[in-house]
Amino acid sequence: MAEKKVARFSSCRGVTFEINPNKASPFAINDPPQVQPDQEKEGWVWLPWTQRSSFRVFPTSSSLRRGSLRRTLSRPSSHFCDLDIDEDENINYESFEEYDDGDVEKQKSFDGVVAKQEPKVPRQKESRLSIILLDQGLFTVYKRLFVVCLMLNLLFLGLAAAGHFPYARRNAALFSIANIFALTLCRSEASLRVVFWLAVKVLGRPWVPLGLRTATTSFLQCLGGIHSGCGVSSIIWLIYALVLALEDRKNTSPEIIGVASAILSLICLSSLTAFPLVRHLHHNIFERTHRFAGWTSLILVWVFIILKACYEPIPKAYDFSASKIAGKQEFWFTLAISILIVLPWASLRRVPVRVSAPSGHASIIKFQGGVPAGILGRISPSPLSEWHPFGIISDGKEEHMMLAGAVGDFTKSLVSDPPSYLWVRSVHFAGLPYLTNMYEKVVLVATGSGICVFLSFLLQPSRADVCLLWVAKGIEENFGKEIQEMASGFPKEKVIVHDTAVSGRPNVAEMSVDAAKRWNAQVVIVTSNPEGSRDVVDACKASGIAAFGPIWDS
Template identity: 70%
Template sequence: MQSPVRFSSCRGVAFEIKPHSDPFAIGNETKDEPRSGSIRRLWPSWNQLNSSKVFPSSISKSMSLASSHFCDLDPDNNNDEEDDDYEDDVVLQKLEEGDHHDENSEKDHKPIIPSASKRQQGGARKQSGSRLSVILLDQGLFTVYKRLFAVCLTLNITGLVLAATGNFPYARNRTALFSIANIFALTLCRSEAFLRVVFWFVVKVFGRPWVPLPIKTATTSLLQSLGGIHSSCGVSSVAWLVYALVLTLKNRANTSSEIIIVASAILSLLCLSCLAAFPLVRHLHHNVFERFHRFAGWTSLALLWVFVVLTISYDPKTKSYSNQLGSRLIKQQEFWFTLAITVLIIIPWLTVRRVPVKISAPSGHASIIKFEGGVKSGILGRISPSPLSEWHAFGIISDGKSEHMMLAGAVGDFTRSLVSNPPSHLWVRQVHFAGLPYLTNMYDRVLLVATGSGICVFLSFLLQPSRANVCVLWVAKGIEQNFGKEIEEMMNMQPKDKVIVHDTAVLGRPNVSQMSVDAAKKFGAEIVIVTSNPEGSRDVVNACKASGIAAFGPIWDS
């Protein structure tokens, strides 16, 4: 019987949960496993050569939980039934979105790595708790995301209370407008085209040496946590619409049945969207969340236009609809907010194209997808085999000149098909989006920490000129074997003081948190940006902050 697949996601980063480890997961070798053969080039430790790119293998090992994410730090392949049940709850996968995993296809390809004792595993489980608690709680109860959510919700609730008590007559008379305004705000927080402009502007304005570091880090925290505003505005729009319906039903003589029916339908769809986005539902049933959010959103937008047209054209005195709609529409704020929402939603779909691609597979576990055209550093992109059903986000590797590429781990149906049956064309969104890595250019000296395929989004900072002086720390298993010579050569051609590579197939699994702290201090980094699984990112961020170094990593719903 096939195990269910679960997902949890961040902005541009979706993690798929599966019960078995991916061959890219990092782990220690067994005693019988040779330390040479498939890995042709071994980077020596700093203790052996001062010019090496690798930390010594004697570094203490991490205590992170097991994970099969392509970027994960410590896989745990136990065949015991108890451990399989545990892995079901805690194992994460990949940086691409929405791939399904076939458990049976992995059974014969488990990497051989030593496992901890039952007592040790039990201790790790006690410390880390459930995957959901790691995602939602381990980052803290008072994160910027949660504070933005609370502030936005408090402002809306305050407005509602004032309107209900008669102290805010404008809001009481325009309750539907406040609901639409909240929908506009949540759409704005998720508009990749708008945020691309915002990120560019922020880097231009704050990316100057004289801007204090606390202002830069505060801005980074804010931009990374816009999902808090998005979620809060979604809940607030429902609250305002409920209040609008209550007032409308109390004054039913001055409205029409059609308006009430359409408003009720919009409210139902908004409520279902909020329920689908609830963290537990989104964590366990990501595909349901993603598709429902999209199609329910489109349906709500269509109904919103109907609602705006009906409410503006309805005359309560004659109890009929006016024919002179155009002149009345352009004078109403509801019309302009709805138009803005429509434009923001349509823009990315206007850029969808089916483009030729060149796909090669350095191993049976990954593919390199090449596209025409250079892309700036720190940018991510989305690809799809079928644009209306699924989109997958990947970091982009580019020298900024003639082409760019993505590295896709073969961990789901779509990504495995890229290896076994590579297509000649894929659907892409030509408006690439900016995320946390893009803000690297706001700083002077940055340590970029990546595990596994997380290196993708950071490689561009090495291949093309960037304002920031960066050092890249990469921890992965079987560099040449799993990622191919092209990726390995990209790393090898960089100055030795700019790249630190730790191949766990050769040197064993390190304590990445301590490794990051040491590298940041040695490099003199202002901040550390990490791309790993939730536990790995959390550990690195917490370790750096404890050492007085600002650090950022992917967060839930960023």
């Protein structure tokens, strides 16, 4: 039996995960079925036939449940970490192949019995979106940073409105622009690369308390909370500035009010598309709206500053003077914003690439030049429309590579029609894996193609002594011998590779805790899908081990 299913993926700063799991994917890792105590009796068993609501009945006995049922049927849980998809996929399900004589007789009367059976209520499978948005807790560092940022702005706004902060009342637009500068700073790949490098250099020393290092890691991973908080705050300040301008229309030109209103509309549009539900279900819409609305807003901010600085209320005319513009604080904030936004695009390059396909399910993209361990990069066939983030594998010398599973339009084209050139940003960005260098002993946990960003810690000298745990399906068949050999040749206590096609699906959370205890690790860093990352992080924290994994907006 087969059905058509739409698979969706989403990204978190360099790590992309599947929202609706693809059951046919060779990278999928299968969950063993949960057998209830009352199901050990001989009889019928109801099994999920699709992920949502359709069920089928199969005859089973205690011996069959313990045998072929557990080996052949399981609920898939995909572990993509850097892939994009928005296409229909055929999903095939395995059938039973082992029956004893009694089971064969039951199968003959199968059709007549099905109609008489009352289906059991299936247990609802957790959606990836609910895990992303709800299961990470109500008081995460991300949400705390968002609340603190918003509350500080509301406090200053309240003081200004009450007349206790006259500077803010006179410069409400400046506070809005300052928030835009802060949110841009938290998302600038160039500035974050510097911040992460400084964090490793300053705090990556044995005498620095471990608590300070883990707190810094958590803070840097959750800078998106400041980004979001400043975004909402900039809207609030701009609304306040517009209200003041409308109350004092005699000293404000219609052009200034019109431009400010247009900026407000564009920022609101960007914020709405960044709402988690829209962002993860319609990521392309979010990305393009954020980009083009942001660029248009920046242009309008420049227009707003020039008009506001040069407008003379008494003659109701404009005196365009460079000294007036340069003397405004808004000018310098906007100049800094412009530099931060333009810098990554100034590093845009169309570079030659070598693409090979170890299987029909994945491709390896090779570039010239070595890259430090823990760094991620973006590639694009068309830089204005789409960008795809991937972990980078490099020995730090002459070349680096990316591993792309062939599941979306772009990644499939890399296998079927390998390009000779791709667009890249030569300024690569640092993420959570880069902070591995802040510690002495670390366990790195990867599922599926999440191995990419961690392999560099094995291929080149690293400050941290790492232990790598990799869980994937059909490693040699789907990832190729080159990737497999990179993870081999190490002591078994340093590199643990579990092929689920051979050994079945393990309890990754338990394996991670055991590896961390044996390795005496200071921290565990995991790259998996939302459910897998949550389970590993929760299990490690319950055992008193600091652990970090990708969050929805890390």
